[in-house]
Amino acid sequence: MSNDHYLARDGARIAYEITGAGTPLGYGHGVLLSRAAVRRMALFDIDAVAADRRLLTYDQRGHGHSTGRPVAADYTFDSVADDLLALVDAADLGEPLDFMGSSLGAAAALGAALRAPEKFRRLALLIPPVAWEGGDAPVRRWYLDTADAIDAEGAAAWRRGWANAEPIPLLAEHKGFDLTPDIDDELVSSALRGVGQSDLPDPARLATLPHPTLILTWDTDPLHPVETAERLHEAVPNSELHVSRSLADVLTWTGRVRDFFAG
Known part of the structure; x- marks a missing residue:
C-alpha cells in the first residue's frame, strides 16, 4: 500500500514519500x-x-504516481528545481x-541548491545530463528530435522502438537493465522537449x-557525457569526480554515496 503524500503545484500533483x-536525505530520478x-x-x-x-x-511531475500536463516548460531544469524546493518545504x-x-x-x-543553499548540506550528482554544448547543441538535439518523432508517429510506436534499443555499452551485461518508461504517453514528448530546451547553470554561478x-558518471553514454561531468567538477569548488568505465565500478556507487554523506 502506498504511503505517498501529494503536493499540488502548477498543473501537477506530485507524489512523494x-x-x-534520522538525518534527512533525498533522491530525484531522471526523465x-x-x-x-x-x-x-x-x-x-x-x-x-x-x-x-x-x-x-x-x-518528477508527470512520471510514476505524479500527474502533469503536456507543457514543455513544466519539464525544464528550472521547473523541476522549483518542484524540488517546494517538496522540501x-x-x-x-x-x-x-x-x-x-x-x-x-x-x-543544482538549480535548487543555487536558489536556496541553506536547504541542502551535501549533493551527490549521478550522470549529470549533457550541457554547455556549442552550436545547435547536437547531443541535446536528440531530445527535441525524439519529441518531434513521437508527435508525428505516436507514443506507441516510440515505445516499441525504445523497448528494442540496445543499452549503452557499459551497461550491456547488466541483467537488470530495464529502461521501460514510467510516464503517460500524452506527456512523453513534452517531457523530452522540456529537457532538450534546458541547460545546466552557467559555470560562473x-x-x-x-x-x-x-559527481559520479559513466563512460559510453552520449546523453550523459564524461566531458559534462568534468566541466561540472571544474566549476563546483568543493567537488569530487569519479568516472566509471566498467559495470563493476558503477555498482560501487551506492557505497561511494553512502560514505560521502557520512562525512
Missing part, C-alpha cells in the same frame, strides 16, 4: 523513469544509502538535507555553490 528516521523504475534497475540502491536516515523520494524536514539526483534529478538538485559535492 518520507520513510525512516522517463520514476522511483519504482530506479529501484527495479538495481544499479543504484537508494534504500541502502538511506539506511538509518529519513528518506524523501518523489516522482512541504516535507518540513527541519534541517538541511543531503540530496542525490540522477540526470534530470541532478539538474534539479556554479562556482558559488558552497556544498560538498560528489
